[in-house]
Amino acid sequence: MKSKQPQTSSKLRINLKKTLLKFPFLYRAIHKILKKAKKINLNEEGVAGEELRFLLEYMGKNGIILEIGIFGGQTTRRLSKNNFVIGIDPYIGDSETGTLLGEYPEDVYLRFIKNTLGRKIMLFPLTSDEAFNFWNKNINKKIINSIFVDGLHTYEGVKTDFQWCKYLKKGGIIAFHDTNLKGVNDFLEDYLFSNQNYQYLGGKHTTKVFKKIK
Numbered sequence: 001m002k003s004k005q006p007q008t009s010s011k012l013r014i015n016l017k018k019t020l021l022k023f024p025f026l027y028r029a030i031h032k033i034l035k036k037a038k039k040i041n042l043n044e045e046g047v048a049g050e051e052l053r054f055l056l057e058y059m060g061k062n063g064i065i066l067e068i069g070i071f072g073g074q075t076t077r078r079l080s081k082n083n084f085v086i087g088i089d090p091y092i093g094d095s096e097t098g099t100l101l102g103e104y105p106e107d108v109y110l111r112f113i114k115n116t117l118g119r120k121i122m123l124f125p126l127t128s129d130e131a132f133n134f135w136n137k138n139i140n141k142k143i144i145n146s147i148f149v150d151g152l153h154t155y156e157g158v159k160t161d162f163q164w165c166k167y168l169k170k171g172g173i174i175a176f177h178d179t180n181l182k183g184v185n186d187f188l189e190d191y192l193f194s195n196q197n198y199q200y201l202g203g204k205h206t207t208k209v210f211k212k213i214k
């Protein structure tokens, strides 16, 4: 006879979450309460304050910025104040619960729409890899002045995003967010810091900026 394995606490948490997700009204209410309890204000999401000023200093104005990983669009709204932003985000939930960083993907997408209404933005609702293949096949133009990498924060994810430098103009910059994460940091150590084609310009908080010099 098979003995029933006791559920681990993380499995229990996932199952509880899955159950709650079947009741969107309840799930959204709990999510809101938790955000409030943790003092997380959705208007303060994304890159802001001195980290944003640091980034914008290098990105400048009137250029084309590629932002990989948009989420609720708070950073996109700030970047697109004086620039055109090409955004990439598949807006797909995780395989376990279907949520995107704890939220219904459609709620996050709606927040992106509200945050960026009227701004100069073009969104590719695709993964970075899919959008890159689309661009290769159908657009194939080197028009990007800056890239902000903030999508899939794994080594392979960032490596995929780095392909986009094919379309980054010489003198343009590529900035990586969340460089405190192992996958992102390891990629920078392996591919950027000793790369003759890129110059490290500096960092602020978890953002690190490089210039394409060749």
Ligand SMILES: C[S@@+](CC[C@H](N)C(=O)[O-])C[C@H]1O[C@@H](n2cnc3c(N)ncnc32)[C@H](O)[C@@H]1O
Binding pocket: 045, 046, 047, 068, 069, 070, 071, 072, 073, 074, 075, 076, 088, 089, 090, 091, 092, 100, 126, 127, 128, 129, 150, 151, 152, 157
């Ligand atoms: C940390 S959030 C982005 C935050 C956003 N840049 C900001 O500052 O508010 C990461 C986003 O990357 C997206 N993402 C995950 N995998 C991706 C991929 N392969 N390509 C592009 N975006 C991806 C997720 O859907 C999520 O919205």
